[in-house]
Amino acid sequence: MTDISMHLTTDEIELWAQGLLPAARAMHLADCSLCRTEAERERKVILELVQLPKFAPNAGFADRVMAQVKIPTPSGDWEQR
Amino acid sequence: MFSLLYRMVRDRALAEDLAQETFIKVLNGIKSYRPEFKFSSWIFKIANNAAIDHLRRKNIDTLSLDGAPNAETPEQMRATSLQLGDRAESPLDEVQSRELGTAIERAIARLRPEYRSCILLRHVEGYTYEEIADTLDLPLGTVKTYIHRARNELRGYLEDRRD
Numbered sequence: 001m002t003d004i005s006m007h008l009t010t011d012e013i014e015l016w017a018q019g020l021l022p023a024a025r026a027m028h029l030a031d032c033s034l035c036r037t038e039a040e041r042e043r044k045v046i047l048e049l050v051q052l053p054k055f056a057p058n059a060g061f062a063d064r065v066m067a068q069v070k071i072p073t074p075s076g077d078w079e080q081r
Numbered sequence: 082m083f084s085l086l087y088r089m090v091r092d093r094a095l096a097e098d099l100a101q102e103t104f105i106k107v108l109n110g111i112k113s114y115r116p117e118f119k120f121s122s123w124i125f126k127i128a129n130n131a132a133i134d135h136l137r138r139k140n141i142d143t144l145s146l147d148g149a150p151n152a153e154t155p156e157q158m159r160a161t162s163l164q165l166g167d168r169a170e171s172p173l174d175e176v177q178s179r180e181l182g183t184a185i186e187r188a189i190a191r192l193r194p195e196y197r198s199c200i201l202l203r204h205v206e207g208y209t210y211e212e213i214a215d216t217l218d219l220p221l222g223t224v225k226t227y228i229h230r231a232r233n234e235l236r237g238y239l240e241d242r243r244d
Contacts, residue, residue: 010225041240046204046232049235052084055084058093058097068105069104069108
């Protein structure tokens with residue numbers, strides 16, 4: 001069991017940033033300005049990271065890949081698409 | 082997977098080449114896939130290896146701004162040096178600058194490649210620490226250390242920028 005007076009670990013700070021920190025540890029956070037400052041700094045970075053956009057390749061990418069793939073034929077040979 | 086590759090190599094055309102290489106390896110090597118492994122993790126593993134291999138090769142091949150290492154005379158150095166700014170920015174370069182030019186993207190680019198893979202898998206792809214360890218063939222403790230160090234470095238870069 002974790003002592004309520006112990007500072008939050010980096011794993012716990014990540015849990016807090018995700019809203020998953022157990023209530024007992026959240027109580028420590030409410031009372032400890034050191035942990036709150038650290039947790040806020042960490043949350044800012046995590047928020048920036050999770051909001052990063054997903055990128056997609058340019059149009060025609062799937063066709064270019066499939067043109068390179070070998071498909072097995074019923075005779076057991078490989079056919080280039 | 083394309084996002085990971087693009088952020089690893091920061092070059093759209095190259096990321097597409099590596100993504101293509103990854104899919105061809107996946108589709109042609111499907112018989113070697115082990116079902117106890119998550120399929121998407123297997124794809125990320127192949128993609129990440131392709132990116133890391135490329136970055137290692139690029140490190141070896143990097144040309145000095147002062148010219149080739151074996152250049153002895155000022156003429157040879159001039160002839161083999163990289164000329165910055167002598168190439169007009171193409172439309173693709175503009176897209177890249179727009180996509181990867183934000184402070185957080187530039188901060189990610191400054192991380193060591195192994196930190197970059199871990200932090201992207203964790204916070205962009207939403208992998209758990211255990212899944213990252215499986216995907217990258219790293220001990221769980223190493224993954225945690227890399228992610229914590231990466232976040233610390235990112236915080237440093239971003240806070241320097243704000244100062």
